[in-house]
Amino acid sequence: MNTPRIAIILTDTLAAIGLADIIRRMMPKAEAHILHDVEKLAAENHPQFFHFFTDTQILMEHAAFFLSVQHRTIVLIHGDEAVRLPQGFHTLNVRQTEEGLIRSFLRLAGAAHGAHGREPEAVKQAKGCPPPVTQLTTRETEVLRLVAKGLINKQIADHLGMSTTTAISHRKNLTKKLGIKSISALTIYAVTHGLIKAEEV
Structure with a gap:
């Protein structure tokens, strides 16, 4: 290589x-x-x-x-x-x-x-070969994409038609599953795993 x-x-x-x-x-x-x-x-x-x-x-x-x-x-x-x-x-x-x-x-x-x-x-x-993202639910993946775009919890909730509490819950679940807490690290994860294009962040 x-x-x-x-x-x-x-x-x-x-x-x-x-x-x-x-x-x-x-x-x-x-x-x-x-x-x-x-x-x-x-x-x-x-x-x-x-x-x-x-x-x-x-x-x-x-x-x-x-x-x-x-x-x-x-x-x-x-x-x-x-x-x-x-x-x-x-x-x-x-x-x-x-x-x-x-x-x-x-x-x-x-x-x-x-x-x-x-x-x-x-x-x-x-x-590196990123591991598959199958461990996240569809909703968690949607939330991750929006976090990577810079949206806050209230904006994510409005965008996905859910309560802010539900958006926060999805966000907590995905950070726990990925073992990543910072927005910058979540953004890097989303881009490097093909969940969002770099020009969208």
């Missing part, structure tokens, strides 16, 4: 560790590498990396390198920093809630891979 390798080159080590964790949750079989030396990376065989995550400071300091891998580079920005970037780079705004960040991450992945119709085979393999 050609394991996807992802390079994380950030000035903020804590952010790099957090990003590596998100990548590992989304693609358990991928390798997320935190790097500190762009010159060494540029001199080596960098085609081994599927993507490069960096920040605006490192991008500007090493513009020649990142322009050469522009289609594989994702720049983490803080608010409206994108206006200072050369055109053509993918960006991910890190100034948002965890749920918002995960949704943006999933949309970015869906848009990038959707542009040519499908994910590379190695990326599919890195996500």
Whole structure:
């Protein structure tokens, strides 16, 4: 198997560790590498990396390198920093809630891979073979889809024509069955198991 390798080159080590964790949750079989030396990376065989995550400071300091891998580079920005970037780079705004960040991450992945119709085979393999979702009832699956879309319990109840208490009960049941409690983790689960498309979150 050609394991996807992802390079994380950030000035903020804590952010790099957090990003590596998100990548590992989304693609358990991928390798997320935190790097500190762009010159060494540029001199080596960098085609081994599927993507490069960096920040605006490192991008500007090493513009020649990142322009050469522009289609594989994702720049983490803080608010409206994108206006200072050369055109053509993918960006991910890190100034948002965890749920918002995960949704943006999933949309970015869906848009990038959707542009040519499908994910590379190695990326599919890195996500792992998700277990079947048969353990959830039809109603729990519907509730999970709506949670992944960002709806709150009252909105879910209204959308499905049930009481808020019933919506909460379905939500509790599905989180118990899946062993997942956070909205961001439920969203990742729903997308990676094909229950919802990334562009719908």
